[in-house]
Amino acid sequence: MKVPVRNLTCAVLALTSWMMFAGTANAQKPAAAPAPGEPRVTPDDLRAPVSPVFALLGTTPASIERPQTPRALTMNLISAVRDGEGLPRNYALEISPYWTTYHPDLSFDDYYNADVLQTIAQTFAVSVATTPLRAGAVAGTRVGTGFRTLLRAGGAHPQLAAAHEELIGVDTRIAEASDAIPALRQRAFDARRAGRIAEADQLDQEVAAAEAKALQQTADLRRQAAETAKRVADLDRNRVGFQLAVAGALVWDFPGDRFEERELSQSGIWITPAYRFLACRGEGTAGCASTVDVMAAVRYLADRRGAADDRTWDVGGRLLWQLSSELALSLEALRRGGTSISGDEASTRTVAMVEYRLNDDIMLYGSFGKGFGDQSDRRTLVSLIGVNLGFGRKPIVDVSKP
Amino acid sequence: MAVELKDEYRVADGEVRLAVSIGEGQTGLVSVFLGGVKISRSPAPIDLRVGEGSEIRDKLLEVRTIVNDVNSQTNKMSVTYQLTGGTSAMEQVSRGEVGVDNQPLDFVAVFALL
Numbered sequence: 199m200k201v202p203v204r205n206l207t208c209a210v211l212a213l214t215s216w217m218m219f220a221g222t223a224n225a226q227k228p229a230a231a232p233a234p235g236e237p238r239v240t241p242d243d244l245r246a247p248v249s250p251v252f253a254l255l256g257t258t259p260a261s262i263e264r265p266q267t268p269r270a271l272t273m274n275l276i277s278a279v280r281d282g283e284g285l286p287r288n289y290a291l292e293i294s295p296y297w298t299t300y301h302p303d304l305s306f307d308d309y310y311n312a313d314v315l316q317t318i319a320q321t322f323a324v325s326v327a328t329t330p331l332r333a334g335a336v337a338g339t340r341v342g343t344g345f346r347t348l349l350r351a352g353g354a355h356p357q358l359a360a361a362h363e364e365l366i367g368v369d370t371r372i373a374e375a376s377d378a379i380p381a382l383r384q385r386a387f388d389a390r391r392a393g394r395i396a397e398a399d400q401l402d403q404e405v406a407a408a409e410a411k412a413l414q415q416t417a418d419l420r421r422q423a424a425e426t427a428k429r430v431a432d433l434d435r436n437r438v439g440f441q442l443a444v445a446g447a448l449v450w451d452f453p454g455d456r457f458e459e460r461e462l463s464q465s466g467i468w469i470t471p472a473y474r475f476l477a478c479r480g481e482g483t484a485g486c487a488s489t490v491d492v493m494a495a496v497r498y499l500a501d502r503r504g505a506a507d508d509r510t511w512d513v514g515g516r517l518l519w520q521l522s523s524e525l526a527l528s529l530e531a532l533r534r535g536g537t538s539i540s541g542d543e544a545s546t547r548t549v550a551m552v553e554y555r556l557n558d559d560i561m562l563y564g565s566f567g568k569g570f571g572d573q574s575d576r577r578t579l580v581s582l583i584g585v586n587l588g589f590g591r592k593p594i595v596d597v598s599k600p
Numbered sequence: 601m602a603v604e605l606k607d608e609y610r611v612a613d614g615e616v617r618l619a620v621s622i623g624e625g626q627t628g629l630v631s632v633f634l635g636g637v638k639i640s641r642s643p644a645p646i647d648l649r650v651g652e653g654s655e656i657r658d659k660l661l662e663v664r665t666i667v668n669d670v671n672s673q674t675n676k677m678s679v680t681y682q683l684t685g686g687t688s689a690m691e692q693v694s695r696g697e698v699g700v701d702n703q704p705l706d707f708v709a710v711f712a713l714l
Contacts, residue, residue, distance in 0.1 A: 266674075294673060302623035302678040302693050305645060309625030309671065320625075320673065362627060362670075366643050369629035369666045372704070373641065380662040381636030383710065387660050409602070420704055423668060427702040430627075430670040 246468035250447035251344030290327040321348040344447030352437030491518040510536035602706035603696040611653035616685035621645035623678035628667040635659035665707040
């Protein structure tokens with residue numbers, strides 16, 4: 199990874215400041231380590247995971263197969279089974295069935311104004327993964343499958359219409375470079391119908407040359423079109439209004455790779471309704487990068503591995519204020535109940551978080567608040583800071599530990 | 601490299617119409633030329649009058665569409681052409697896919713009006 203020196207310096211300075219802050223907080227009360235199986239407190243905790251089966255397996259696959267056609271899916275599965283000489287041990291696959299085939303009737307407007315059934319079709323994704331099972335002396339395989347979909351996808355971002363208009367403007371300039379070609383092709387057509395074959399062949403060659411020249415002349419405009427199209431696609435990922443995400447996953451353990459001894463070891467379901475709106479006042483929507491997300495979350499996780507029979511319910515909410523494209527503040531409250539809590543008593547976690555993106559590769563974040571009361575040593579202070587160097591959402595440098 | 605389609609369309613005495621739409625939730629610009637002369641240029645979808653059969657016979661109807669990959673879910677693209685008013689209705693679909701996200705792709709369809 200290449201990191202500019204200036205940004206790296208900023209990162210180190212910011213990290214040092216956070217360490218001093220954390221040191222002060224930790225001097226009063228030691229930070230609580232995350233409970234086994236509980237993810238660290240990051241701003242993504244409440245969201246339905248993009249790949250629920252990976253969340254349940256607690257794994258981040260090095261590579262995920264994403265076949266784009268039914269034929270590619272079939273070939274991929276055959277290849278995985280053949281390479282693994284049976285059930286593959288480290289395999290991950292994600293697929294959105296709807297997008298494996300063509301949909302000529304789905305217009306740009308239809309895509310944005312989909313009803314509930316069409317929204318489910320467009321956003322439904324399935325994931326499958328396997329990992330090695332190491333339960334005592336018995337080796338085997340863990341197999342998980344999960345899904346994620348939106349029931350409501352939100353509305354078009356207010357900046358979409360302007361970006362789309364700009365894109366059509368660039369397309370118009372690209373199209374103008376080819377305006378002379380149809381007349382040339384008509385002349386070739388006329389010559390061929392009149393029996394002037396040599397002339398028609400010559401004109402056909404001129405058409406081909408004109409096409410190549412127009413493509414070459416518009417190279418810069420096509421790059422500009424691609425950048426503008428990317429902005430439109432980014433706005434598609436940042437829709438506003440009401441969204442409702444649902445995700446679920448199941449994991450089976452196969453000790454000794456014997457089918458007869460399979461056991462449903464883990465299951466989970468996530469339901470996340472959210473509402474997003476732009477938070478810029480008096481300046482219109484153009485260039486506004488400030489948003490507010492109000493989110494609720496319901497999560498159920500069951501773990502029956504070995505002798506365990508833990509069932510955990512989480513219900514809560516989160517308020518996220520994205521002040522700019524770099525800085526975000528959020529407040530999260532989560533009520534937890536279930537058989538994994540000491541004495542079956544419910545507990546609450548309330549955490550404030552700040553996240554600052556230095557550039558595309560480096561992100562700093564910190565959180566402070568009260569954790570769940572299910573720690574064996576009763577330490578419930580959450581005081582965590584981290585720096586994400588662009589390899590994933592989880593910090594690789596954790597300075598919360600002594 | 602453009603996705604090309606060539607076909608013939610038999611006109612009659614009535615009015616011929618052309619409809620062009622872009623699928624896969626993508627967007628783009630459609631330019632229509634009759635006999636080498638531009639008769640329309642606007643964002644998809646379009647539905648326009650090409651002309652009376654006797655006026656447009658023996659001409660080429662060329663449809664040039666620039667499709668932009670704006671759908672974050674897929675890089676697939678398709679353009680549907682519908683011709684009506686001739687001896688029979690015709691529908692043709694051209695399909696393509698970009699290898700790199702957000703790249704534009706040209707679709708060119710040429711119909712010989714006979």
